[in-house]
Amino acid sequence: MSCNEFPPKKRNKKLLVLLPISVLSVEDSLIDKTYKAGFISRILSIYKVDEVILYRDDESNSFDEKFLQLILNYQIIPPHIKKKIIKKSKLLKYAGILPPLRLVNHDPPKKAEIGKILDGYVEKCDENYCIVYLGMIGNGYLDKKEVDDKIITVKIKSIKNKIMLEKASWGNLYTGYKVSKIKNLDIKKFKDEGYLIVGTSKLGECFNDKIKEEIDNKLRNSKGIVFVFGGPHAELYNEKEFDYILNTVLNQGTLTVRTEEALASTLAIFNYISNC
Known part of the structure; x- marks a missing residue:
């Protein structure tokens, strides 16, 4: 062990x-x-x-x-x-x-990569999406329905035109x-x-x-x-x-x-x- x-x-x-x-x-x-x-x-x-x-x-x-x-x-x-x-x-x-x-959540990725999990800060929301600040990699977009707090754990879902996010968890870490x-x-x-x-x-x-x-x-x-x-x-x-x-x-x-x-x-x- x-x-x-x-x-x-x-x-x-x-x-x-x-x-x-x-x-x-x-x-x-x-x-x-x-x-x-x-x-x-x-x-x-x-x-x-x-x-x-x-x-x-x-x-x-x-x-x-x-x-x-x-x-x-x-x-x-x-x-x-x-x-x-x-x-x-x-x-x-x-x-x-x-x-x-x-800590594990204190070391965010240096660049946007699909599948990466990190913590972000919800800046503002419109009718459909919220802008989430992710640090040096910039802002991401998360479905407003998934936002329940200003600090939120997210996973990078797509990086084509902009960083699209989905709600995530650190699980048992x-x-x-x-x-x-x-x-x-x-x-x-x-x-x-x-x-x-x-x-x-x-x-x-x-x-x-x-x-x-x-x-x-x-x-x-x-x-x-x-x-x-x-x-x-x-x-x-x-x-x-x-x-x-x-x-x-x-x-x-x-x-x-x-x-x-x-x-x-x-x-x-x-x-x-x-x-x-």
């Missing part, structure tokens, strides 16, 4: 991440907040997270809430249609330092995470929906082979898994709400492990479990 399959398929079970907005609170400058938010978007994408849910904790503030949500959403939009969707903002002053995600928001950390909701809930903390149980096997078995009978991360100066507690609270950075070499570092370490371990 290959361990480097691309384009990547979606996970068989949902992978959700609950992340505190305060993850940005330790950064003072806009450029540092931008860099960190970009790093988080890369980690979420590398490990094929289905949804990142931002929650408020005691150290969260309105600016970081707005900014983190903006950057995570900005990153997931295919680059060739980004300018059509995102309005100019002072918050995006340092967007140039954001790392590209290179992974095209990025969804961003959502909740006011407070509410774990019960996810537990009631059938998810396995795993918190992360340096005070948690050390991850080991026994726990690996248990999680693997429980995951088979669940809707998916939710990883919950605490803020920069807070540890998760109330063990009854979690199926596990784990330390995924065993014998750390530094006094503290930052939230985004714990995110990377935890998802790397889970990626191994789920692919074994």
